[in-house]
Amino acid sequence: MAPNIRPAEVPMRAAICAVLLALLSSCTNVPLQQGSSLGTYAGMTASGGSLTKAKLxxxxxxVLAAQTVRIAPTSVENAGGSFDAKDLALLTNAVDRALCMGLIxxxxVVVASQPADLVVHATVxxxxxxxxxxAATSTVATLGASVAMVPIPRIPIGLGGLSAEAEAVGQDGTQQAAMIWSRGANMLTTRGRISSVGDAYSLSSAFGADFSRMLVKGQDPFKATSSIRLMQKIKASFGSEPKYDACKAFGPAPGIKGAVAGQLGLPPSWSDKGAAISH
Structure with a gap:
């Protein structure tokens, strides 16, 4: 049975939805930043979603014929001069972890010493x-509002963002897939962290998911429907053992501790210990 909605409530609900959509779209404008790490940038077409800009x-x-994949460590290009090396290491490792979680x-996923049908390399x-x-002010306001059961968006100032690119190369060295990607934090879905790389770290999982989904499906990930092994994803996100040893190199996902850290606005280093081994 449909719920009873008074006529007067309809305009109010529509106004609320309009405000929420406006807030969601109020994100940092991060232009696509083409680097120099891809073998070729030819033949790429514009794509992306409501929050993400991409060429691919x-x-x-x-790609669909490939069965094995190796992940080369993510690197940083022209973006690390003003950031702490430890923060950059956590960010690039988070990209690798997200790629591994999606590709399985x-x-x-094989280790560096094993041959693979595709080699994936990403660059920030x-x-x-x-x-x-x-971000600290937003966190305090959000925590105070949560006690009063009043949802409050993040302050729309000082939002961060991430731009990255990645490619998958076959055994003959030929590029088989490539993507340039950018996305900014927004007021509703990106929790403010008290870290200069806080938003970029939070967005790293979205980049890893988009690129890995393109390889898994062999098509534009922003247009394709995806069948996700939900339980496997949930277990991995809560820090359970990865399916393949190669993914263990990137350390476990922060899990519940990471979720709590995000709610409290704590830096990524509070809950993410980074790579398990040097890779």
Whole structure:
């Protein structure tokens, strides 16, 4: 039975939805930042979603025929001068971890000493720094409002963002898939962390998921429907043992501790211990 909605409530609900959509779209503008790490940038087409900008290309037959994949450590290009080396290491490792979590949906992920049908390498090309003072103020306001059961958006100042690119190369060295990607934090879905790389770290999982989904499906991830092994994803996000040893190199996901840290606005280093081994 449909709920009873008084006529007077309809405009109010519509107004609330409009405000929420406006807030969601109020995110940091992060332009696509093309680096120099990809073998080629030719043939890429514009794509993306409501919050994400992207350009990509994929060779479906070659990608879908691949069964094994190796992840080369994510690097940083022209974005690390003003950031702490430990924070950058956590960020790049978070990208690798997100890629591994997404790729195990179809591929066997192998270690560096083993051959693979595809080698994946990502590069962080730009980091928009999070304003730590504003993030701290937002966190205090949000925590205070949560006690009063009043939802409050993040302060729309000092939001950070991430720009990255990645490619998958076949055994013959030919690029089989590539993506340039950027996304900014927004007022509703990105929790402010008191860290200059806080927003970039939070967005790293979205980049890893988008690129890995392109390889798993062999098509534009922003247009494709995806069948996700939900329980496997949930277990991995809560810090359970990864399916393949290669993924263990990136350390366990922060899990519940990470979720609590995000709610409290704590830096990524509070809950994420980074790579388990040097890789």
């Amino acid at each position: 290309r994929v060779n479906p037959p070659a 949906d179809r591929f066997k 090309t730009d980091i928009i720094a999070t304003n730590r003072a504003v």
